[in-house]
Amino acid sequence: MKKSKTYVKNKSSYNEVSFEVEKTLNSRRTWKTNKKPTSVALEQETIDQLKQIAEERGIPYQVLMRSYILKGLKEDIAY
Numbered sequence: 001m002k003k004s005k006t007y008v009k010n011k012s013s014y015n016e017v018s019f020e021v022e023k024t025l026n027s028r029r030t031w032k033t034n035k036k037p038t039s040v041a042l043e044q045e046t047i048d049q050l051k052q053i054a055e056e057r058g059i060p061y062q063v064l065m066r067s068y069i070l071k072g073l074k075e076d077i078a079y
Contacts, residue, residue, distance in 0.1 A: 040065075 042050075047061070054061035 050061045050064055054064040057064065
C-alpha cells in the first residue's frame with residue numbers, strides 16, 4: 001500500500017492544521033541545536049530513486065537520506 005503525505009504549501013493552509021505552538025517551537029529549537037546542514041553531490045538518478053522510496057514511505061527524501069547515513073554509520077561503528 002502506497003503511503004501519501006501532504007505538506008502545507010502556503011500560509012493559508014496552516015488554518016486547516018492544528019498543532020501546539022509551544023511544542024512546535026521547542027522542537028524547532030532542538031533541531032537547530034542538534035543538526036548542522038551539509039551538502040552532498042549525488043547523481044540525479046540517485047536523487048530520483050530516493051524520492052521514489054521516500055514517497056512510498058510517506059516521508060521527505062532528506063529524512064530518508066539521513067536515516068541511510070545514520071544506519072551505515074552505526075553498522076561501521078559496530079564493525
